[in-house]
Structure formats: C-alpha cells, structure tokens
Amino acid sequence: xxxxxxxxxxxxxxxxxxxxxxxxxxxxxxxxxxxxxxxxxxxxxxxxxxxxxxxxxxxxxxxxxxxxxxxxxxxxxxxxxxxxxxxxxxxxxxxxxxxxxxxxxxxxxxxxxxxxxxxxxxxxxxxxxxxxxxxxxxxxxxxxxxxxxxxxxxxxxxxxxxxxxxxxxxxxxxxxxxxxxxxxxxxxxxxxxxxxxxxxxxxxxxxxxxxxxxxxxxxxxxxxxxxxxxxxxxxxxxxxxxxxxxxxxxxxxxxxxxxxxxxxxxxxxxxxxxxxxxxxxxxxxxxxxxxxxxxxxxxxxxxxxxxxxxxxxxxxxxxxxxxxxxxxxxxxxxxxxxxxxxxxxxxxxxxxxxxxxxxxxxxxxxxxxxxxxxxxxxxxxxxxxxxxxxxxxxxxxxxxxxxxxxxxxxxxxxxxxxxxxxxxxxxxxxxxxxxxxxxxxxxxxxxxxxxxxxxxxxxxxxxxxxxxxxxxxxxxxxxxxxxxxxxxxxxxxxxxxxx
Numbered sequence: 001x002x003x004x005x006x007x008x009x010x011x012x013x014x015x016x017x018x019x020x021x022x023x024x025x026x027x028x029x030x031x032x033x034x035x036x037x038x039x040x041x042x043x044x045x046x047x048x049x050x051x052x053x054x055x056x057x058x059x060x061x062x063x064x065x066x067x068x069x070x071x072x073x074x075x076x077x078x079x080x081x082x083x084x085x086x087x088x089x090x091x092x093x094x095x096x097x098x099x100x101x102x103x104x105x106x107x108x109x110x111x112x113x114x115x116x117x118x119x120x121x122x123x124x125x126x127x128x129x130x131x132x133x134x135x136x137x138x139x140x141x142x143x144x145x146x147x148x149x150x151x152x153x154x155x156x157x158x159x160x161x162x163x164x165x166x167x168x169x170x171x172x173x174x175x176x177x178x179x180x181x182x183x184x185x186x187x188x189x190x191x192x193x194x195x196x197x198x199x200x201x202x203x204x205x206x207x208x209x210x211x212x213x214x215x216x217x218x219x220x221x222x223x224x225x226x227x228x229x230x231x232x233x234x235x236x237x238x239x240x241x242x243x244x245x246x247x248x249x250x251x252x253x254x255x256x257x258x259x260x261x262x263x264x265x266x267x268x269x270x271x272x273x274x275x276x277x278x279x280x281x282x283x284x285x286x287x288x289x290x291x292x293x294x295x296x297x298x299x300x301x302x303x304x305x306x307x308x309x310x311x312x313x314x315x316x317x318x319x320x321x322x323x324x325x326x327x328x329x330x331x332x333x334x335x336x337x338x339x340x341x342x343x344x345x346x347x348x349x350x351x352x353x354x355x356x357x358x359x360x361x362x363x364x365x366x367x368x369x370x371x372x373x374x375x376x377x378x379x380x381x382x383x384x385x386x387x388x389x390x391x392x393x394x395x396x397x398x399x400x401x402x403x404x405x406x407x408x409x410x411x412x413x414x415x416x417x418x419x420x421x422x423x424x425x426x427x428x429x430x431x432x433x434x435x436x437x438x439x440x441x442x443x444x445x446x447x448x449x450x451x452x453x454x455x456x457x458x459x460x461x462x463x464x465x466x467x468x469x470x471x472x473x474x475x476x477x478x479x480x481x482x483x484x485x486x487x488x489x490x491x492x493x494x495x496x497x498x499x
Contacts, residue, residue, distance in 0.1 A: 011197025030362030054198030106158030334387030411454030
C-alpha cells in the first residue's frame, strides 16, 4: 500500500494543495512506497506566516527554557530510535547500523545546542569611558530555513534546526522529497517535547518550494547542503534577497597514503570510507593517493582483495556492508561514470555493474567498483560520482600528492595516513582543504567544532554546528550606555572616542 505523506505546519499534518506529488521509493525493492506532496509557493508562504507569528513568543523565552525542550526531545528520540532508523533505511537504502549513526550525529548537535544559555551570552565592558559601559547581546533573526539533502535525512535537518531553535528562531525545513518521512517524524517529536506549534514547520517540495524560501524576505537566513551548482544558486539568490546564506556543495575527498603507512589499516579505512552508505556521503573518500609505485601496487592489491568480499544487500536485513542507491536515476548516473572510466583508460579492478540481489532484482544496487591508474583529466576524478566507486590516483612524491588535493576544485575533506609526525603536521598546515584527517578516514569534526568545506564545497562565511551555528542564527546588538549623575558637558560635535 502506498502511503500518503503530508506537510507539517502549525503543529499539525497538513495535506498538500498544489496537486503535485513525488514518488518515494523503497530502494531495496525498487517499488514506490509513498507519495509526497510538492508544495506550491503559496503553501510555503503560508508556512512562513505561521512561523513568523509563532517565533515572537518562542524568541522571548529565556534560553534555558528553550534548552529544556531540546533535552526532552533527546529523550523522545532515544525511545523512538529503532522506528526512526528503520524508516530512514527503508527510504534511503543505507543499513540500519548506518541509519543509527546518521541519527546519532544529529543528536550530538542537539546536545551541543542545549548549551544555548552559555553560547548566547554576549560581552560586557564596564568603565569603557567615564561612566560608560558597553555590552552586546545575541538576538534571534526571526524565521530561518534549512534545505537539506537525501543522504542524511536525520543528521543534517538536526544540524540546521537544533541551533536555530535554541537561539530563539522559528524554522522552516524543506527536506529532500526522496526520503521525507524521518524529518516529518522529528517535527512530531519536537512538538511532543514542548516546542510551541508553528515554531518548526516541514514543507515538502522541489525547486518551486526552494525558490519560494530563498526569495521570501521574511526568511532571514537559509542553510543548504547538496550539490555545488545548487549551493551556488541558493547562495546567490539568498544574498540578492537580503538574507544570510550558508551553503555546502559537493566534494572529491582524497586520502594520501605515505610509504610508511600501515597498508592494512589504510585499506580497511578506504573500504569503509569509500563504500559505506553506497558512497552517498559528502565526506566519503573517493580518491586514494598512494605515494610511490611500490606503495600504490601494494595498496591496489589489498583493496582489490577486500572489495571482492564486500556484501551488498537490502537495507533492512542484517549482514550487509551497504545497501542500494537512493533512486534508479542515481544508479544509472553511477553506471555512466563507470563506463566513462573504462572508455578513458582507467584500469577497472572491480566492476559493480550488473549486481543482482536475489529476491530484490529491481532494487537500485551497484557493487563496489575500484579503478586504478586514474589521471586527473578523467571524468571519474574530476566529478563527484556519489556512489560506491573508489579510484586510485598515483603520486610520485609527497609534494605531488599534496598538490593534487590542494588544486582540486573541491575542498571539503582530506586525510593523510602516515607514521611520520612531521609529514602529518606539514600536510595539515599546507593542504588547501577545510577539514583534515590524520590517520582518520572521514574527518567530520565533533559537534562542538565547526563543519565546513572550502572552495567549491562551501559558500558563506560561517560553518555548520559548533559556535559558528549560533553566530549564523543570531544577530549581535551592541549597547553603549551612560548614566550621568548630574554631569552637564554641553553639546559635542566630534566622534565619540575612549580617549
């Protein structure tokens, strides 16, 4: 039976009125399991009006009361975790264990955001001048929005919504129309935790909904995660309409392998980071860069051996390393890139095309694919494939490897595996990438540090989660105050100084 999904506006499920719908698939079987309404611009405008009205009272709450709602939400998520994980896996295709990790990463940002009473404190200077005190305060922006991707349907909505709500804003969430059920359930749990109706609204939709959000001047800030072209579009459009924007795009993450590295450790790290979640992660490692021919030959052999034993199967069944891709279109796109790699001369060590999973022959599966002898001019290197495809680009020297990662147009994440502390320190300081791992394959910072890429991977001055999130979702007001005690100085016509 195909489920009918809704929007979530004003604390209630609301049927779509646009007459347009999108199909939500079960990637493991290829069958449609739900229909999601695609909002019109009028429906988005209505949700923004509801949020604007609800924000006033929520923003006036003291930060500690808002934090208590987040803490109650954490309890509810913990109780609902098995249901959330199964729903997430059924719509995305990642394994249950991976879905648990998706939710946990979001929960950790909510835990951090519960520190809002401290994070929202301003600065104070007494006696800045004769009888003059100066202090600052952080105030909510009003209505803010998040446009989030399919690959982390719990984590990234929570990364966006948690700090925004803790700072006193109302929030419009436009999740991916490919897997919207978990965001809708999270909105229910926020309401149950005590968040006032209308403070968090979920509006499902496509480009029409996105444009309505980024063009509406009542929305003061928008956060986005997705592909680079759309990140650039949203950033430019939001800025042109007078709002803050924090937009994160694609990636091509390298892992540099030094000759002194433990190659068994490296091979295990690459397999997990490259093929986990079918490669549908913006922080997936998709490029291995061994330094020296001997290192490259040995690494290629170890990877080929491990790849041959990876298990691919239905998301809801145990015993598999990863599941299907999210849609048939995603599968076809990855298959095209594999063919391009072959045509352009890369050595195909493992071909994931044509994988048939017994009993699930119509699922969107691709087996692990491994290329060697890839060069930087090939499409499999230049583009983000977003699938279970790992490529090996050989570097003659450490400097060549450093240059390769640094000159790539993307700048999300990079790692180096080595036993040499000098090399690791030099690499971390010099590489032109936003997030760096040292013997860590997926360098995603913990919740109280900030997450953000450089170059074509990130647009905007402030990053996700950590202290930057509270800077992004608040405006700073600075007050200069004097309480004169009968002092009469007369008019002054020069600019005030603290001389």
